[in-house]
Amino acid sequence: MRMIFERYQEIIPEFSLFQEMIRESLPIHIRVNRLKVEPASVVNSLKQRGVHIKRMGSRDNTFYLASGLKSAGNIIEYFLGFIHPQALTSCLASIALSPERNSYVLDMCAAPGGKTTHMAELMNNTGLIIANELFPNRHIPLGHTLDRLGTLNTIITAYQAREFPLREKFDYILADVPCSGEGRFRKIRESKDYRETKQMARFPEMQKRIILRGFDLLKGDGEMLYSTCTYNPSENESVVNFLLQKRDACLLPIETGFDYQPGIHGWRNERYDKQLGMAARFYPHFVNSVGFFMARIGKQG
Numbered sequence: 001m002r003m004i005f006e007r008y009q010e011i012i013p014e015f016s017l018f019q020e021m022i023r024e025s026l027p028i029h030i031r032v033n034r035l036k037v038e039p040a041s042v043v044n045s046l047k048q049r050g051v052h053i054k055r056m057g058s059r060d061n062t063f064y065l066a067s068g069l070k071s072a073g074n075i076i077e078y079f080l081g082f083i084h085p086q087a088l089t090s091c092l093a094s095i096a097l098s099p100e101r102n103s104y105v106l107d108m109c110a111a112p113g114g115k116t117t118h119m120a121e122l123m124n125n126t127g128l129i130i131a132n133e134l135f136p137n138r139h140i141p142l143g144h145t146l147d148r149l150g151t152l153n154t155i156i157t158a159y160q161a162r163e164f165p166l167r168e169k170f171d172y173i174l175a176d177v178p179c180s181g182e183g184r185f186r187k188i189r190e191s192k193d194y195r196e197t198k199q200m201a202r203f204p205e206m207q208k209r210i211i212l213r214g215f216d217l218l219k220g221d222g223e224m225l226y227s228t229c230t231y232n233p234s235e236n237e238s239v240v241n242f243l244l245q246k247r248d249a250c251l252l253p254i255e256t257g258f259d260y261q262p263g264i265h266g267w268r269n270e271r272y273d274k275q276l277g278m279a280a281r282f283y284p285h286f287v288n289s290v291g292f293f294m295a296r297i298g299k300q301g
Contacts, residue, residue, distance in 0.1 A: 035125060263280070
């Protein structure tokens, strides 16, 4: 059986289990939206209709595995804004950042809006979230998501993330950047394979510019979460290492309640700051969801 992502064999632990997991379909996870409904009400309603619901993580979370639910976006609870289908690891980005109520927040690359609306829920619709999305054709679905889920503390802007104006400083910044998306790949049939494109080689340079601008937009005691859904160290640890070299930044602990592996300290001929061990790598054979990378960042002093 041919290996997938073979180049990462040296950095992904229990690589044979990883190979097995990415040959299975992604499970359907839903996030219950507390801005509109209590989780117990939704869970009971779905169970009565024969959907097997399992809570994921602690009782404080609103994440559920919905086995047997073929299309989470085609049920009444979706249209009412009671639930939002979202990869479990995607939900964990907002948990890792955990913006407090009444905060000033920037989501640098906001579409399609899952993380934006989750942060609004965590903030109980207080404060202000700037949902920045460069491409106008993504504003309509982003706005629909905000409206459907009852998000009231958010406005949409359309700046290049790497050139977002420096006029204001933020308490929290989410930089969930465009990436090669390797973590989303599942080989569910033999004819399906992962293919790289020429565009992917340009991601690291763009990501480095975004992370620098995000850091420069932070208040002195602010926090930023840098995240991708890829395994490639060139888009993950290397980008964060670049920030550590260019700015007085430091990495902060990540708490999500789910298993993850620490960031790596080197890749090929490149060595990274020892702080990268505080970053988090989420692999599908540890958390059955999209592969994810996160680094929580603050300012020194």
